[in-house]
Amino acid sequence: MSKEELKIGFIGNPNCGKTTLFNAYTGANLKVANWPGVTVEKKEGAMKYHNHVFKLVDLPGLYSLTSYTMEETVSRNFIMSDDVDVIIDVADASALERNLYLTLQLIELGKPVVLALNMMDIVEKRGLEIDMHRLPEMLGIPVIPVSARKKKGLDILMHAASHHMEQSSPDRIIHQHGENTSKSRHKHDHHKEYTMVYSDEIEDKIDMITEVLEKKYPEIKNFRWHAIKLMEMDPEIMEKYPVDLPHVIMRSYEKDIIKQKYDFIEEIIEEVVVNKKKQENRTEKADRILTGRYTGIPIFFGIMALVFFLTFTVGEWLKGYFEIGLDWFSGFFENLLVSMNTNEILVSLIIDGIISGVGGILTFLPNIFILFLALAFLEDSGYMARVAYVMDGIMGKLGLSGKAFIPMILGFGCTVPAIMASRALEDKRDRMRVIMITPFMSCSARLPVYVLFSQIFFGDKAMLAAYSMYILGILVAIASALVMKLFQKKKSVNPLLIELPDYKSPSAYTIAIYVWEKIKDYITKAGTTIFLASIVMWALLNFGPSGLTENMGESFGAIVGKALVPVFKPVGLGYWQIIVALISGIAAKEVVVSSCSVLFGVGNVTSDVGMESMLSILTGMGFGAVNAYSLMVFCLLYIPCAATIGTIKRETGSVKKTLGAIAFQLLVAWTASLIIYNIGRLL
């Protein structure tokens, strides 16, 4: 190894276990950011290998390297750049045929490539064998069997990567094509030089284009690849390196090039995959029910109901213990502070502001943990892709493909990643619509609001009241999508196209990392946004125009809140405290809960005692069950949190659209609350 630092790019098809492998090397400490200028995710991690530092970059999951999507272009340019020393191509050995297509494209790029064959255990289970001598011979690159889940072969793969980078030309290529290559009238014997050799017609054209490129653009590193791309009429390469060869490039030869690559892959498969005995595929059996014509939709709704049932019941049970702990901590701390003769204002800030605010939010950790655990399970098992198929019919009526439903489900967890997941949609307008409706899917941050107010006002029907918020959120999202469809000029639907991977039992490690990331976010949010919001709230409520005030009703917060009372009166929320809580909720929706505890001076608001005193205060104000329900509806639908606003801005790249989304959501929230409050009052 000549270099101290090696940059390795991980690339592979979606669902090939690439991320699991990447995690196995880097653990949970990775940096997630966007590629400069575009909204394509970039994950980076580092590892030590002997005395060297390896920088690993996880590229988006791809099927090919054309430039039809942003992901493909970004990945291709990154691999072609000098930034990357070696490419590790992760392939799902149980779907080798399709995975090799990307491999052939990568080899053609001319960078050192190592093929990591993942999921060999599944291959064995299916009674197949892969000839590990023949495969590298035919491809001309090292092939290493690995198991990302069992962490096998990891060292060997890195070893191969660090050695292989010094060789820029392929090892040895030994393959015979079906047709007699000796008869080829071609002037070079390309079979010795290149892994992928095309028909004479195409090879002749490649040679002619190469000749021109060599003269016109001597700076190009890989003439052959550029020649092939020009024959495919790749828009990016045509713009960068235009050539005037109308008699050579008479049309796009992309179809032929793809076909010939697959023909070669067929040869490879025939030679290296042995002992093909047919086995009943368990996934197909499961899919007959899970995606069945009559069973698919009921099962999906059943699964979602179970997810929320677990979130509320198991989460609630665990939450009880958190509250006992918080109560004890708060009491202990107050005694400690008082015994130290701490300034009264400071005690108030710490106990009423910080501990009751931040602590109240932390007690919801169990609910959120279970919700994300369930979502991780659905994603990692392979079920999420089925949801796109199952929901395709319903989504089609909204003018969207079933794929648009995936971001919506993720929205139950957190709106920020859900909006980012809309990147999977090909059409820009479809994306915009999904971005607009996803915030209506009730995220986990809104859960504390429902749980608190439904427990205070709805007794044994609390769970039902909270559930109804999720249903209402979905209904509003659907209605909004329908309205937007009416205003759309182009009526055609972008059809569904999605791969359905084999079902697998989820990897505990992958799930642990996924859930940990979310929990970490939640705790960080409690420690930063909510912490600051609690302090600001406390200050706004304890200071007024005349300085420190005993009476909250004269504070700055109250002045703002009171000014807005007329706006909120029609929807049953014309109480300045509630309005202040709602405004503070823009920082993060959980803050509505922590603010209430500060506003009403109720410490540990989620405990039984806390809720009882809340109930008596609110009832005394004339705020009853109908008002509480209206508040829940408003919280569900109004402006998403600051982080979501930031994400919408980033993903749409437009301030106008972002402001539009905010105005739209405020309007929807106000209208829905108005309707529900007035119906509720009549009942």
Add this chain to the structure above:
Amino acid sequence: MTLFDGETGKTYIVENTDGLETGIGRRLEALGLTGKTPLRLLNRKKNGAVIFTVRGTRLAVGRLIAEKIEVAEAGNI
């Protein structure tokens, strides 16, 4: 016939996909749906979306795509 008219459980040979929009056509080809390739129809929905396997890959596509994949019956290979 097209994939849309296919019967669940049967194997077909891909004849022609030229009717598809270029972007979608190339993506399907990159996934292995090239001419003369056998595919097996696994599942279909009322709205016309289908699930099929081609070269060991399982794909779900909407009606608008299924209607434009021309296939011929191949019996049970």
